[in-house]
Amino acid sequence: xxxxxxxxxxxxxxxxxxxxxxxxxxxxxxxxxxxxxxxxxxxxxxxxxxxxxxxxxxxxxxxxxxxxxxxxxxxxxxxxxxxxxxxxxxxxxxxxxxxxxxxxxxxxxxxxxxxxxxxxxxxxxxxxxxxxxxxxxxxxxxxxxxxxxxxxxxxxxxxxxxxxxxxxxxxxxxxxxxxxxxxxxxxxxxxxxxxxxxxxxxxxxxxxxxxxxxxxxxxxxxxxxxxxxxxxxxxxxxxxxxxxxxxxxxxxxxxxxxxxxxxxxxxxxxxxxxxxxxxxxxxxxxxxxxxxxxxxxxxxxxxxxxxxxxxxxxxxxxxxxxxxxxxxxxxxxxxxxxxxxxxxxxxxxxxxxxxxxxxxxxxxxxxxxxxxxxxxxxxxxxxxxxxxxxx
Numbered sequence: 471x472x473x474x475x476x477x478x479x480x481x482x483x484x485x486x487x488x489x490x491x492x493x494x495x496x497x498x499x500x501x502x503x504x505x506x507x508x509x510x511x512x513x514x515x516x517x518x519x520x521x522x523x524x525x526x527x528x529x530x531x532x533x534x535x536x537x538x539x540x541x542x543x544x545x546x547x548x549x550x551x552x553x554x555x556x557x558x559x560x561x562x563x564x565x566x567x568x569x570x571x572x573x574x575x576x577x578x579x580x581x582x583x584x585x586x587x588x589x590x591x592x593x594x595x596x597x598x599x600x601x602x603x604x605x606x607x608x609x610x611x612x613x614x615x616x617x618x619x620x621x622x623x624x625x626x627x628x629x630x631x632x633x634x635x636x637x638x639x640x641x642x643x644x645x646x647x648x649x650x651x652x653x654x655x656x657x658x659x660x661x662x663x664x665x666x667x668x669x670x671x672x673x674x675x676x677x678x679x680x681x682x683x684x685x686x687x688x689x690x691x692x693x694x695x696x697x698x699x700x701x702x703x704x705x706x707x708x709x710x711x712x713x714x715x716x717x718x719x720x721x722x723x724x725x726x727x728x729x730x731x732x733x734x735x736x737x738x739x740x741x742x743x744x745x746x747x748x749x750x751x752x753x754x755x756x757x758x759x760x761x762x763x764x765x766x767x768x769x770x771x772x773x774x775x776x777x778x779x780x781x782x783x784x785x786x787x788x789x790x791x792x793x794x795x796x797x798x799x800x801x802x803x804x805x806x807x808x809x810x811x812x813x814x815x816x817x818x819x820x821x822x823x824x825x826x827x828x829x830x831x832x833x834x835x836x837x838x839x840x841x842x843x844x845x846x847x848x849x850x851x852x853x854x855x856x857x858x859x860x861x
Contacts, residue, residue: 523693527581535650550814572808600824620632639711659797677794694759
């Protein structure tokens with residue numbers, strides 16, 4: 471039987487409820503930890519394998535940050551959209567094959583709007599090919615001790631052999647936030663401005679939960695609604711990993727409840743993320759919750775497709791309008807004056823780079839300025855209303 475584990479020490483005037491999560495022992499995988507100390511404050515089914523959905527994009531970002539550190543590219547480097555990346559399922563930006571943007575803009579589109587086409591483009595450019603990038607993802611997972619994780623694409627669209635755990639995601643977040651604090655602002659952006667399109671973040675905590683500063687959401691039917699939410703108060707940063715919720719609202723509410731309890735009880739936590747003892751039966755099998763989250767419709771009735779776009783019919787503080795004008799960051803094509811990604815240049819030279827328009831790709835000059843393609847118009851950006859998978 472699954473159990474909800476809360477690690478605590480004795481302290482005066484407060485206790486952490488073992489029934490914090492709705493459903494008690496039947497709740498989904500979760501883990502709450504202190505980013506600075508690594509202390510685990512609460513956890514359940516932390517080693518249960520789960521499809522990550524767009525939480526995959528955190529590994530895509532981490533591999534990219536490592537490549538920047540290694541001098542392979544920089545934030546002004548060109549990221550070119552291939553036919554393959556342009557064909558990915560929504561959520562997406564919808565740029566045409568051959569479009570070029572800076573890595574900086576690509577990261578914003580991937581991390582804020584969870585664009586699957588842009589995540590694939592980043593992978594193809596940073597890794598030279600999709601397969602080359604996926605190999606890097608799995609190498610980094612192994613190096614970080616993510617022993618229950620395997621990646622097969624850069625964006626989190628469903629694949630049977632793509633899985634992770636709440637524990638492994640905590641290891642990834644700790645590495646990312648500790649090693650690359652300069653990139654933390656990407657995760658707290660409230661929204662993007664693409665042409666005239668205003669694209670809000672799928673992270674309902676940002677701008678609504680006191681101290682919220684990231685990080686990422688994800689959804690596909692086999693995984694349910696996943697979330698990693700972080701918040702900082704009085705210099706203390708807590709991170710909640712939530713997997714398998716049934717709606718975008720409930721994942722935010724569960725994350726907020728965990729964070730509330732963690733901030734209210736600063737003295738709990740005996741084990742660390744790295745030292746957490748493995749537990750659970752059947753954790754080596756990847757759980758698939760498609761039938762629970764996306765049940766087949768009753769005959770004669772129209773199927774309702776769950777979406778990252780939270781339903782406004784539900785009452786929740788996390789669906790209230792922000793108490794301030796959303797801070798939108800403009801993104802688009804062009805201005806890619808930086809170094810061509812080393813792996814992409816090598817793939818082009820070897821004739822292995824992703825095809826952009828059905829003809830061989832010419833070898834790019836070491837540095838060039840990409841002109842703004844005609845696809846950088848409001849009409850070319852996918853409508854944000856129904857981000858069905860991957861967000």
